[in-house]
């Protein structure tokens with residue numbers, strides 16, 4: 629199956645043709661118009677579109693012919709989003725049911741229906757699991773897990789009506805685990821299960837479901853966390869992980885060392901335009917992150933299998949992997 633995002637495919641095709649002189653600039657414009665209409669004016673709602681992955685995805689989808697309802701919480705962000713062509717801002721805190729209900733009304737009144745929902749809003753919280761307060765853990769789960777649950781539930785009738793698509797921004801932290809990342813990795817592991825169950829339940833209604841699992845990309849997620857911690861007077865004093873927490877908190881909060889999340893936005897474009905969308909889109913900026921994620925999954929498989937009455941042999945496991953690969957590539 630060809631996994632190059634369709635928008636990219638159309639552009640590559642146009643570039644290849646122009647490189648060999650097969651088309652003139654007029655037909656190149658025509659090709660670009662084809663790429664720009666991939667979304668066919670279909671409506672998509674993206675939560676957490678004020679920055680990072682959500683903003684980039686809003687820009688890419690809007691540029692490819694989708695009509696984007698872009699969720700944000702602050703007036704300045706709503707104004708910024710409203711200034712983008714093909715984008716209409718929606719005031720939406722995923723923890724506030726009144727906001728969600730109003731968003732359903734706004735989208736319904738828009739008269740375009742809703743083809744897709746992208747549950748992207750998310751926060752990160754770092755703390756040792758034996759120290760994190762119940763309040764902080766609830767905050768983490770509330771945004772990253774209950775948020776997608778609430779918003780998807782509210783928009784399900786519109787998505788079923790359009791036989792549309794739902795995706796959630798998970799993370800490679802839905803597969804890998806790392807010390808001090810307990811609250812965040814727990815939330816992103818929950819998103820994995822949420823996606824698989826939702827996919828089973830929506831299959832009969834023609835709604836496709838996916839999780840996009842980014843590695844490390846530039847965004848405001850760490851800066852927001854540091855700001856929240858400062859506001860609450862958080863201190864690492866007395867923590868069992870003081871040194872590591874201090875080191876983590878001292879790393880560049882602007883995540884300027886990472887790439888812009890264009891690849892993540894392209895994965896969303898692929899999910900929304902592919903005839904055979906994938907369930908999982910792992911999108912990482914380098915091989916090292918791919919390697920660590922796949923190995924973490926394999927390690928879990930091996931641990932699950934070993935030393936139990938129905939242990940499978942290596943050959944049997946390999947046959948299972950071959951079978952799964954064949955099924956996915958059907």
Ligand SMILES: NC(=O)c1ccc[n+]([C@@H]2O[C@H](COP(=O)([O-])OP(=O)(O)OC[C@H]3O[C@@H](n4cnc5c(N)ncnc54)[C@H](OP(=O)(O)O)[C@@H]3O)[C@@H](O)[C@H]2O)c1
Nearest residue numbers: 676678679680681701721722749750799844845847848849
């Ligand atoms: N960047 C990465 O490397 C990376 C990797 C893996 C997964 N992710 C995931 O990607 C998603 C987007 O994060 P990001 O990295 O792009 O960070 P970001 O720039 O901080 O964006 C997070 C977005 O979520 C919004 N948000 C936070 N709490 C919200 C709430 N209660 N209701 C509605 N919106 C809320 C923020 O809005 P405000 O501006 O109003 O706070 C912002 O628009 C998250 O789910 C994150 O876990 C990111």
